[in-house]
Amino acid sequence: MRLWFAVYLKKNHLHLMFVLTLSKFVNMQKLFFIASFFVAAFQVKAQNADSIFIKKLADEILTNGKAYENLRHLTKQIGGRLAGSPGMVKSEQWGMIVMKESGAEKASMQQCMVPHWVRGGEDQASFNVQGKKVYEKLDVVALGNSIGTGKNGVTAEVIKVNSFDELEKRKDEVKGKIVFYNYKFNDTYINTFLAYRDASQYRGQGPSRAAKYGAKAVIVRSMSHAADNNPHTGATRYDSAYEKIPAVAIGLRDADKLSKEIEKSKVTVRMQTNGQFLPDTIGHNIIGELIGTEFPKEYITVGGHLDSWDNCEGAHDDGAGCVQTMEILRALKAIGYRPKHTIRFVLFANEENGLRGGNKYAEEAVAKNEKHLFAMESDAGGFTPRALGLSGSEEQFQKFLSWKPLIAPYGCTEFNKGGGGADIGPLSRALKTPTASLNPDSQRYFDIHHARSDVFEAVNKRELELGAVNMAALIYLVDKYGL
Ligand SMILES: [Zn+2]
Known part of the structure; x- marks a missing residue:
């Protein structure tokens, strides 16, 4: 029984004290009933608070969102941004500016060597x-x-x-x-x-x-x-x-x-x-941070990749993931959320033809002995959110699944086993970090993927924002409850 109390009531010390005091007067069966009542009441209260918070976050993204306009700039003013290209350099500078505008408490460029293939x-x-x-x-x-x-x-x-x-x-x-x-x-x-x-x-x-x-x-x-x-x-x-x-x-x-x-x-x-390869050149992961108030040295990562193929604007792949990432940062900051853990918002370099950005991010994490709680990626287009996928232990999956009622109203009604992304793959392999992916509707993605038709006009504002809402909700829950 003591163990049972420890597990279920550790979050509410007062209730535990109360129940233990009562235990002197009532038998164990009654005690069990009373304790269950408090646990249930506590859970309902927490769920209400979470659903109110997530609604606030969603309202912020759906009414004041900057993701769509940021995507317009990235695709129309910068365009294709393959590793090593002038577009890559411009997009990195743009990423630093938007990270800061979105409220990053710290923004940095993590240098890595990238391949330089030219058409x-x-x-x-x-x-x-x-x-x-x-x-x-x-x-x-x-x-x-x-x-x-x-x-x-x-x-x-x-x-x-x-x-x-x-x-x-x-x-x-x-x-x-x-x-x-x-x-x-x-x-x-x-x-x-x-x-x-x-x-x-x-x-x-x-x-x-x-x-x-x-x-x-x-x-x-x-x-x-x-x-x-x-x-x-x-x-x-x-x-x-x-x-x-x-x-x-x-x-x-x-x-x-x-x-x-x-x-x-x-x-x-x-x-x-x-086509030919020129010598490797310098590229960067763009990293914005909200510093954790309780565990500043424990990290949650959310990101997309900044590079795209040169024959398109890279709107869905993966401009969408980048602007959603920075939108989550902007919205959390705008509604005054102070995370427990440090949340890193990352625009990864060179996913398309080298994965050097994702590899660099994992190498640095290992070299600095960082503790990574969770990582999430959006790299499946900016379409209507349908599912979230998680790769982790069975226990982690069950916890993830328990959040479904909180997130499903915003579109992700399926919670699947298996999730992640190319850029966070190296981190997951190096540190066994659980990883998740946003899985939007996939029916139109391969119509435009890596083709000249992957342009800003192919992205719907509302769908793009809803993707950010679902991701933001999951990031918030992982930050609050751990995984
Ligand atoms: Zn991609």
Whole structure:
């Protein structure tokens, strides 16, 4: 029984004293009943206080929110901001200014070396069907981190494969050709991130797996189910065992057209790309802090990544996560919240083609022996919030689940096992920090992901703000109750 009291009544010393005094006069059964009454009353009181606080936080974000206007500036005034680019430098300076404007008690730039890949010009491709005089244009974009074709380009016959299995079966036909991976985004997954994970291996490994059999270049079907023809870039990863060959992604309508032609006749593709790596350069994580009043040396991290691909404005990926992060800071400060733990608001560097920012953040945390209570990331677009995901112990998950009634009214009605983000992954692996993600509606994300259509206009103000509300509520609860 003593243990029971300790667990349930430790937060209310007066009630405990009262119950213990009573225990001299009543039997244990009655005591149990009385104690339960106080516990229940205490919990209801705490839940009411939490729901009132969260409502206040939500009202602040939904009426005075700056996330949307901040996103407008980031996308329209700065635009694409790939690691090493002038846009990266501008966005870091902007991030420092907005962090301070949002009320950061401390704002700093955490330096890290970042890769510096440049596209180097316009990517071009066209195809010719045997027997026809003309080449028809294809809408392509070189894959991030890929090498260019050189100024003469690459011209070769195309071999289409629908999967890696087919590549292996037809490996003897590959030499000297351009391999076209026509692997389809799986429409049957309701969570489109599963389709992305499944298909993106063709972008990541495709070029080296084709180079292994002597291919001259690679074309990858875009990882999308969009109805338009915009090609979607993203990083490729060369295997150092094989020659590095040029690689482009192709829009879906063109992919279908090319596929049909190849089935009928011999098709030649001409492509020219100009990608190259320049020496690594200096980038920064931008970190704002609200200092903890009780545990200033214990950290809660919330963030998104500041870099984006160069062929778009990076509005959903991940401008949205960045402005939501700073909105949570602004709103907590605006309503006068003083956190128990130090909350760090982080705009991570170089998620797209290196993850150096996330790695640096974890390295510093380990080197300084920091205690990290929790980390959360928004990197799935600024769409209507639907779910929160948590990676942690079963006990942590149960605690997280108990907060669902407080957060669900704002949109996240699903609380799932498994959550985090690329940038907070290294921290989680290094320090076993529990991590969470905001999982908004995923149906439209891969229509625009890494494509020229990822622009400010594709983001809805209300949806963006609601994402920030759900995140802010979880951050508040973790700060108040721990995890
Ligand atoms: Zn992203």
